[in-house]
Amino acid sequence: MTFKVAVIGCTHAGTAAVKNIAAQYPDAKITVYERNDNISFLSCGIALHVGGVIGDAQGLFYSSPEELARLGVVTRMRHEVLEVDVQAKTLRARNLESGEEFGDTYDKLVVTTGSWPVIPRMEGIGLENxxxxxxxxxxxxxxxxxxxxxxxxxxxxxxxxxxxxxxxxxxxxxxxxxxxxxxxxxxxxxxxxxxxxxxxxxxxxxxxxxxxxxxxxxxxxxxxxxxxxxxxxxxxxxxxxxxGFRPGTDLLKGQVDMLPGGAILVDDYMRTSHPDVLAAGDSCAVRYNPTGEAAYIPLATNAVRMGTLVGLNLLKPAVRYQGTQGTSAIKLFDWNIASTGLTEAAAAGMNVEAVVIHENNRPEFMPTYDDVMLKLVFEAEGGRLVGAQVMSKADMTPAVNTLSVCIQNRMTVQELAFVDFFFQPHYNKPWNLLNTAGLAAMQRLNETEKAVTEPERMEPGAERADARTPDKYGVA
The missing domain is CATH 3.50.50.60 (FAD/NAD(P)-binding domain)
Incomplete structure (x- = not known):
């Protein structure tokens, strides 16, 4: 099936989209317009490169114009799209090397224009360095x-x-x-x-x-x-x-639906409000599962998933987007930190409860073990999980990936408390850390329910204490 696809921007979402369109539709005529002379740069690795952890920055690229060309894609590097008319299905572009301007047409337009750093307007902003x-x-x-x-x-x-x-x-x-x-x-x-x-x-x-x-x-x-x-x-x-970053969506303003900040609104199949325009990545809003609302969360993980879905859903809806929890992690010197979903502070407008537990990552009879701090944020009515955070000298960040799945699937803390996790002393305790957190959250809900039904037992002005962590064998 022969048809024309124009792709504007080619970092994470664009690269994923192009590869999948080429795989799904070998006869499609795909043209990529990219302002830079490179694609697929992992900007999250800049700090590692600056600090010398990664010596060769080429390792931060996972694709290239040459790879796309081998897939039959016309890669117009150092080309800037100046104008798009979604009703006429036309665009106008400029070759940044020669200055030449020209027009093009398309049957399907993929907007993966990404984001750009916020640059404040203030005195001295143009100074060198x-x-x-x-x-x-x-x-x-x-x-x-x-x-x-x-x-x-x-x-x-x-x-x-x-x-x-x-x-x-x-x-x-x-x-x-x-x-x-x-x-x-x-x-x-x-x-x-x-x-x-x-x-x-x-x-x-x-x-x-x-x-x-x-x-x-x-x-x-x-x-x-x-x-x-x-x-x-x-x-x-x-x-x-x-x-911070702002979505690079000026080309489509007034032509497709957007959030007030300029992030393009897409449905579960990456389609914009115009049927022949799809969008993905940092130029888009995403469905934020903890609240169920559209939000601007520019992450490479969101971008590659959405870009892949563009390729799968280009001509007809096939695979549905599952939303995001904004799951992320960072290593700060010796600390391993990760979070997913809402913080307690961000959920201030919701009726939520939270528990913080401190637990060792392994049984105390093991030669070594590390303290882990884990926080759950959950709805006060029903116990649905909406957020989690973890921090430890041990690498406990995979626990947040598991909690991300729980939030995506709308699990409750009661369900989390009794999920089947393995026990092996090298890695955890008989009650897994997440089970323990679920039990603590259940205790908090019980305390809250009692406080509502028996208000005379509440101490005026009393601060909420953290739920008691089960002992080393997992018994509260």
Whole structure:
């Protein structure tokens, strides 16, 4: 079956879409338009490259224009799409090397234009050595400029900012981390966890400047020298902006349905409000399972899944998207941290309860074991899981993948308490950590129910205590 497919943008979602379209429809005429000279760059590896953990940045690419060309795809690298008309099914593009402009037509349009770092409009933003952190070019710039920088300021205490801070500290730099929130990684973790992370960063020599907003930059000889905030000025030789991303969807504004921030709305088969336009990746909103609503959650994991679904659903609905929990993880020095779904803070508008348990990852009769802190967030009525976080010196992050599946399948804490998990002393206890957390959550629900039915037993102003963790043999 011969038809024309135009793909705009080719990083994670675009690469996945193109490969699957080529596999599903060998006779399709696929044309890719990409502004950069490379595809499939894993920007999550920038910090590893900066810190020298990954020596060759080529390892951060998992595909190439040449691979797509071997699949029969026309790869127009260094081409920018200037205009799209979804009703006429036309587009206009410019060759960024020659300046030539030309038009093209399509039968199906795939929009995988991704996202771009938020760049604040403020005094001094154009000074030299103020860097973005998104693509391969940014990675090369950061490494080159960091070589001569003694003092480096990272603005934004999300995962990317935290990873860069660690990389710069490992290189012996004086690092300042600025964020307008009063704790790091606040989007992903509740205060019990961020307090440990804050302390770890300070002990490693990072200057934390939290709870303040950047107002501008000052420099000399065209290079940045100071970061001006609402609470103090910080001397610096280099700044890396990590304050978030916005979807790159200007081409389709007014032509397909979007969230107010510009993220394209798609159905469960990656179709936009126009039947012949599909979209995936950081340019899109996703169905966020903890709330059931559309949300903007730019993650590479979401992107590759959605891109693959574009290929499977290009001509007719075949495989349904299952939504996302926004599951993510980070390694902070010796700590392994992961989260999925809503934090307790983010669920403030919902009727939720939460438990935090501290448990050793293995039986105490084993030669070594590590403390694990695990938090569950769940609905107060019914106990449906909506979020979880874990932090340990041991790698317990796979537990959050399991909890992500639980949230996706709308499981309750009662069900989690009695899921069948194996026991082997090298790895866990007779009551698995997740079973233990489920039991603690059940206890919390029982306490809450009693408090509602027997209000006279409530102590005025009493703070909620963490549910008691079952003992080393799993008995409460």
């Amino acid at each position: 103020i860097q973005l952190c998104k693509n391969y070019g940014h990675a090369r710039e950061i490494i080159a400029r960091a070589a001569d920088a003694k003092r480096i300021t990272v603005i934004g205490a999300g995962y990317i900012g935290i990873e860069l801070v660690e990389a710069f500290r490992d290189l012996g730099k004086d690092v300042t981390l600025i964020d307008n929130m009063d704790r790091v990684m606040a989007k992903y973790l509740d205060p019990e966890f961020t307090a440990l992370a804050d302390n770890e960063l300070r002990e490693r020599g990072v200057q934390l400047a939290l709870g303040r907003t950047v107002e501008g930059f000052r420099g000399t000889d065209g290079k940045v020298r100071e970061v001006v905030t609402t609470d103090g000025t910080f001397e610096t030789d280099m700044v890396v902006l990590c304050i």
